[in-house]
Amino acid sequence: METYCVFRLLGAGERSAQQASRSRITYHASRVAHAAISVGRGTMIRQLEADAVVVGGGTSGCYFAWRLGQAGLRTIVLEKRRLADVGQEIDIFHMDEVRFPEFGLPLPTNGELIGYYPTGLAWSPDLQVKNEVRYPFYVMHKPAFHQRLYRYVEREGGQVLERAEVVWPLIEGGFLVGVRALHQGAPLEVRGRIVVDASGIDGCLRTRLPADFGVETEPIRERDTLYVCLEFRDDLPPGTPTGLNFYPFHKAFWNPSRGKGAILGIGQPGGYDVAWQKHREWREEYFGNPGRVVKRTQGRTPYRRSPYSLVGNGFMLMGDAAFQTKPFSGEGVTSSFTACQIAAEVAIAALQLGDVSRAALWPYNTRYFRGQGAKFASMFVQLPAAAGLSRREVDFLFHHNIIFSGEDLRQMNLDYETRLTPRDTAAMAARLAWGVASGRFSARSFKRLLDASSAAARIKAHYQRYPEEPGGFDAWVQEAKKLWGEETI
Template identity: 30%
Template structure:
């Protein structure tokens, strides 16, 4: 059978996107290297904002559903010196990922999506003109289609071999991701429960609810390696007085922490989810981010396929719509956060004290952030060096946001846009540059 679309990767991005395309009348095949029963088992508990269900048309997981764990509605954060609690009202769903993905898959199947498991993508099929026309799997099978979608997560197995002038083939390497170490723990005090999440951004550490009564998840994310993440966990736990606990088990995984490719599309190609490095700069959440991008892409793909072969030109509007909106916002935020991390614990404490970057929902500013930063320097509460780094990062972030808002609608103008974007990202640096004690 010749499919309209083949998606490589059957986890949260690939399965969601497949369903969206099937609902628009397209024939879709999803392949995954893993067996159906092992799918997405790398992670157990996931959290994401509850309104994502309605926003992206996914039937909500509710008490009684096998994947449902619980809800909570407050997310706190505190400074590096454990002060100045910030409170944000965010309704969060806590779910078992492997069971949730099973439900998403069943919905997609009901809408006509076909799934094949234990099918590892190894190469693209090309027609006589060199255009993408399908995939080859490790067992030698060939499947044909008009559009191949990379939803393979961090390995980005298709994007890395696509060789298209618009698509970057970079690997998401150790400097470009966060190694996440999660400790599932049981609190020793039977009267204590973790009902909400609390983050200490300075340590990229947090504590959040899990599925067993009296339990919690303590997490840390860090660039470079799992070894370094473990070092960061030790630093976090020695700096912040967390409740006493007994370790149940550990989970480790990694999540992209780098800018997405400038173009998500090429001739007969699209990348989504972690393969497109789509995670929230503030907390690494990837599932709803991928869905937002997929919603844009589904309409554009459905239209492009009505007109024959989906060239980069026909898919270009995915880039335009995404990069000019969320892409612009997160590019600025990503650059700014590099500056916000290049400082001491005392400086971070001042940002919290003055609600600069880190603020509660109900905070009302009486003066500008710039004025409060200057006050911090003049009163010796905020180091001049941190001030310079931070103001510089904000400036570059603003330029990036502006540049992304002008993402070219005409594909001919892309090269010029990309050249300037590369210069700005070089100036912005990366979160990995802020690591000072990896050895």
């Protein structure tokens, strides 16, 4: 539904109240907010209403909106970029074959499809071991995939607005009821019974909520960010890799691009300069300077635990804004779809009952954190110990089929965990102990892996006990903070 009203300047009292409830506003947000509210008295503002307002027109936001549309609910998606530009920074990505039927998506065709690869290779640092991972992926054109999702949303009666940048949340009676935005430079107010933040890593809506809204509002820190650098190359000489190739020690990959080209990518903490330096060192060590560079792109992905709660009154959080990327790869499309699917089912039920309170939306928290969220929490505890291993130690693991076996990596991609029997665990521990005794694996690293495994089991069990209702949340958070080593009050 669309209406027009007089756009009212915020009065001094209202501004003071909002500033008191929200102590931190970034310079950019302040500048945009000022642009939105200083248009003058009597200026007309466009108003839109829907069942759900989704901030962010990426894969997560559009998938969620599509699912609601299939249930007969009307959605409005706000995307700050031009729709034609969404996905261009990545350009090409891969998606697990098994995830298409899981999420009700047809397989890619025509301009979307780059290639199909039933297997990939994981390489040891010394390149003497290459483990085949039998787990099929489709390599796809990301902007074309976004366009497909836009069509899905619109086919179900939804609306996708491009160049619509959120300025401020609208909160009434303790409920998030909409957002103020600038749409192609003009003020816009969009209201919905549920408002979703799927805006990406910076969480433009989450970080503007009041501190007492029940959701963590701090922006992501640099140390919790992976910087992804992609280099597209063509005219590659004979002997260079083909297909999907993963180099775990370097956190790097060599994957197919268009035609016979390749994408050389890496994800590293510490900023883009550090990541590009690591990219160059890896590429020069293994491949020299093959072919010619077509283009270079870069982007950020979150690498940290999700906020403890993903819901508030009238509010839901998902995708990169909720830090739902896979800890072992940094990829987040399909893992976010898992969360979006749960969120959509919960939102549909809440909207049909006419209750969008925090309590009514809480099942999204419980179902997500007891399942995928528990697995990801466990991995975030374990992976730093593995990432700290030396080159020689990672070579040892590859040569003795520990952690990096083809079957381990297949299970990790499929189930986000590896299933080890007690016999498997004992055999792995025996091989590691032999590595320590022979001087090929340090005792300190062995202890670090054991300690991380024990801590990961504890935190996974805690997440699997995520409270059924908000009543037990505060106590659960206090225990979670202890397990994460965070400060508690």
